[in-house]
Amino acid sequence: MSIxxxxxxxxxxxxxxxxIGDIVSMFEANGLKIAAAKITVLTTAKAEEFYAEHKARPFFGELVSFMxxxxxxxxxxxxxxxxxxxxxIMGATDPKKANPGTVRAKFGDNVGENAVHGSDSPESAARELALFFEKHEICNV
Known part of the structure; x- marks a missing residue:
């Protein structure tokens, strides 16, 4: 595998x-390093853009509202x-189905409020990172 x-x-x-500390510790304990981080409150427009693929789904409004x-x-x-x-490390989308010790099993409340999001592919990661970070904000750690 590659970096x-x-x-x-x-x-x-x-x-x-x-x-935050517990979740970051879980990432770090499993060999992941933080190359960029920021705390913010997402705007409705940014959340809608991020979740655009779900726009036609019945849970879209609730998801945007939660996020x-x-x-x-x-x-x-x-x-x-x-x-x-x-x-x-995150575990299954549904915290009830997530393996014990995963982030979602520990901190998720339900399928919609499952504590964390993670990219599902390198292509998604590139798109999602570009949506929230400028290139100069990401360090090569």
């Missing part, structure tokens, strides 16, 4: 639980096979 970068969001429900309901932590994670590794 990759992937995009991750710690979602509002995990932020409210003060879980703009409070602060999020946006990150670029870097490491060997970062996309797949991040997805393994």
């Amino acid at each position: 990759e970068q992937t995009f991750s969001i710690i979602k509002p429900n995990a932020m409210k639980k003060n879980a 703009t309901s409070g602060p999020v932590m946006l990150m670029c994670l870097q490491g060997e096979g970062a996309v797949l590794k991040n997805r393994e």
Whole structure:
């Protein structure tokens, strides 16, 4: 495997639980490094742009509302096979189906409020990173 970068969001429900340190520690313990990070509150426009692929789905409005309901932590994670590794650390989308010890099993509340987002492919990672970070904001760690 090669060194990759992937995009991750710690979602509002995990932020409210003060879980940043625990979640970042899980990434770092599994060989991922933070190459960029920022805490922000997403605008409706930015959330709609990010989740544009879900626009026709019935949960779109609720998803956008949730993602703009409070602060999020946006990150670029870097490491060997970062996309797949991040997805393994996060666990299944549904926290009830996520393996014990994964981020979503520990901090997710339900399918919609599942604590974290992670890119599903290197192509998605590139698109998502470009949406939230300028090139100069991402360090090669």
